[in-house]
Amino acid sequence: MRLGCLIYGFKILELKMMESETLKNSSRLKENPFLVPEGYFGKMQERALLARRRRRIGVVVPLLSVAAAVAVLIVGIWTWNLKFDSMPVKNLAQMSDEEIIAYLIYSGVEVEEIEIHEVEYQLD
Amino acid sequence: MQMALSEEHISELILAKNYGDAFDGIVKLYGERMYWQIRRYVLSHEDADDVLQECWMKIWKNLPKFKSHSGVFTWIYRIVVNTSLTYLRKQSLLSRFAKGDEALKAAYSIESDVYFNGDALQSALYKAISKLPPKQRMVFELRYFEELDYKTISALLNTSEGALKASYHFASEKVKEALKKC
Numbered sequence: 001m002r003l004g005c006l007i008y009g010f011k012i013l014e015l016k017m018m019e020s021e022t023l024k025n026s027s028r029l030k031e032n033p034f035l036v037p038e039g040y041f042g043k044m045q046e047r048a049l050l051a052r053r054r055r056r057i058g059v060v061v062p063l064l065s066v067a068a069a070v071a072v073l074i075v076g077i078w079t080w081n082l083k084f085d086s087m088p089v090k091n092l093a094q095m096s097d098e099e100i101i102a103y104l105i106y107s108g109v110e111v112e113e114i115e116i117h118e119v120e121y122q123l124d
Numbered sequence: 125m126q127m128a129l130s131e132e133h134i135s136e137l138i139l140a141k142n143y144g145d146a147f148d149g150i151v152k153l154y155g156e157r158m159y160w161q162i163r164r165y166v167l168s169h170e171d172a173d174d175v176l177q178e179c180w181m182k183i184w185k186n187l188p189k190f191k192s193h194s195g196v197f198t199w200i201y202r203i204v205v206n207t208s209l210t211y212l213r214k215q216s217l218l219s220r221f222a223k224g225d226e227a228l229k230a231a232y233s234i235e236s237d238v239y240f241n242g243d244a245l246q247s248a249l250y251k252a253i254s255k256l257p258p259k260q261r262m263v264f265e266l267r268y269f270e271e272l273d274y275k276t277i278s279a280l281l282n283t284s285e286g287a288l289k290a291s292y293h294f295a296s297e298k299v300k301e302a303l304k305k306c
Contacts, residue, residue: 026245028243028245028246029245029246029249030268030269031242031246032160032164033240033241033242033243033246033247033250034160034163034164034169034239034240034241034242035169035239035240035241036159036169036239037169037239040169041155041156041159044151044155044156044159045148045151045152045155047177047180048147048151048155048177048180050177051177051178051180051181051184052147052180052181052184054177054181
């Protein structure tokens with residue numbers, strides 16, 4: 001009985017998917033309606049080379065970033081110690097999803113990691 | 125103007141570790157095609173340009189990891205699709221949680237796009253696409269516009285074929301609904 005319902009469900013979904021294919025019939029919808037600024041493709045090689053060079057610079061920048069982060073951390077710990085007693089502590093359960101997500105992004109968690117859970121909830 | 129290299133030639137250059145010439149060859153042979161592909165995924169020219177620059181960086185960084193058994197374009201295609209998807213996810217989060225200018229920047233509007241030259245029906249189509257969740261949007265693009273089979277999309281997005289079929293179904297239903305109102 002259950003298997004029968006399941007097969008019936010899949011058949012319905014398959015039929016609906018076939019209906020979706022009707023979108024394909026309009027060739028006008030598939031025409032490219034976008035434009036680019038004049039001369040954009042002429043500068044592509046130059047801009048790609050810039051992106052490639054930026055990648056090289058990227059190796060040097062993290063070293064400076066680490067030094068800056070250490071300095072910020074030292075000042076941060078010092079300031080934290082001064083203010084710790086007067087700071088309100090918020091329980092995680094009291095925080096909204098938005099606040100938690102905003103905090104995760106702020107603390108450098110990859111967007112994909114957050115999305116994975118979201119996708120699971122939405123069954124997307 | 126120099127002639128564009130062939131895919132085989134680029135592959136040989138990469139394997140010979142001549143990454144500079146291989147990179148130039150990739151830009152010449154696939155640059156424009158990559159741009160148009162990204163443009164349809166992210167819609168605005170500015171976003172497409174940002175994603176393209178990111179793709180160049182990734183291609184340059186990963187050239188030494190290229191394996192000849194996957195063709196050069198297949199390899200690039202994967203980078204383009206995944207970089208665009210990551211970008212769409214970031215934009216989606218930004219438009220939900222950012223405020224002020226940041227939120228405005230993240231929300232694409234077909235009406236205010238000066239580089240859009242479509243008719244009312246195309247405008248409705250892209251408006252509906254811009255409202256889809258990132259993953260559904262990417263599946264719709266790959267299936268509807270690029271007419272890729274589910275097996276290929278499954279390998280590209282690392283998602284089961286069943287989930288992709290469901291995603292495409294939901295996406296195309298939403299798009300059809302939006303077009304009906306047009």
